[in-house]
Amino acid sequence: MSITVLIIDDEEIARSFVGEALKDAGYQTLEAGSLAEAREIIGVGEADIILLDVMLPDGSGLSLLDTIALENPSPPVILITAFGEIDTAVEAMKKGAVDFLQKPLDLQRLQQAVDRSSEIVTMRREIDLFRRASSGQVEMIVGDTPEMKKLMHEAQRAAQASVSVLITGETGTGKEVLAQALRQMSPRADKSFIPINCSALPDTMIESELFGHEAGAFTGAVKKKPGLIEVADGGILFLDEISSTKPDMQAKLLRVLEDRSFRRVGGVTEISVDIQILAASNRDLPAMVAEKTFREDLFYRLKVLDLHIPPLRERKADIPALVGTFIRQLNPRMGTAISSASPRALEALKQPYWPGNIRELRHTIERAMLFCDDETIDINHLPPEFQN
8 A cells, every 4th residue: 555755844855864764664755845835735635644844935834734634634744843842843733733753853753653644544545445346346354464465365366266265263353254255256246145154053953054955854844945055056155163063064065065966954856056165264173173073074175275364463554444444334324424543542452462353343443433522533432441
């Protein structure tokens, strides 16, 4: 994701020094030596973040803050002040600046300030981004880390090839969301997507639910019923928490994977289906295979491709984008018009261990929005454990 920093300073050497440091950190840069040049660049919307010197040849940099505030969205502003100009910095923060730096600039402090502002930009982009399945974009698969980019690249290849996929990850990491993403990227996008939570069905029901039954197959089976595998014909069957299935059911699922055919409970006719099977588990399937509680042949049949979703604690760089996504999704439902989260709130959200992963983060943002009467979620809107 490309982010452009506008450096507004009347000293060309200072602009060049800062510009080179930011380019080395992966940012694109623009330069302006006066208020007039800066207004022209800001007016065409090319700046994502603004580094603003207070003293400029044609006036005070503070006069730009009102202009910047009119932009939608308004770029985060980091003020550059001379030593001792604390009153000026406080005034700028009241007018919307997100941070200030004192001269001479400390490059490490500069990097930290720009990185925090880039999180705000990332979050706002997610809020403003309306993904549509018809355009090939996938709802809620958010992440700019190398691991997430690799995951989505592999997912797209698997979706196009309609191969069996095993999705693994801790509880709350978004396994069903990834399954939905595979469906949206697949040639089967306009066909059935049938999810079934294997752990939520009693052992006595799961076979009938998956395979269907013939009339009279068992007490209470008064008429023929197609199973979910049959309903999914032409589309995708998603078996969530497949690790909870018993060995006899695993054997029957293996046959479906191998032959793409099955029999209804109580039936004698082979029914052929054209389905892609996605499966998910939050348990360690290789360990279950070693313990003989999960069939090795089924494991490898499912694992044509293994997509592992990393836990949130290993991808905290994606938290600002996820926060933006949740705000965008929850605003219509909650009747709110929240536009962002403050740098303090984002920094606090990056601290916890997040045992509930993305699901827990979503619930945290939903709670914060409930208590937020402003346009910006601040740290005081977060649960008490984030405020310490």
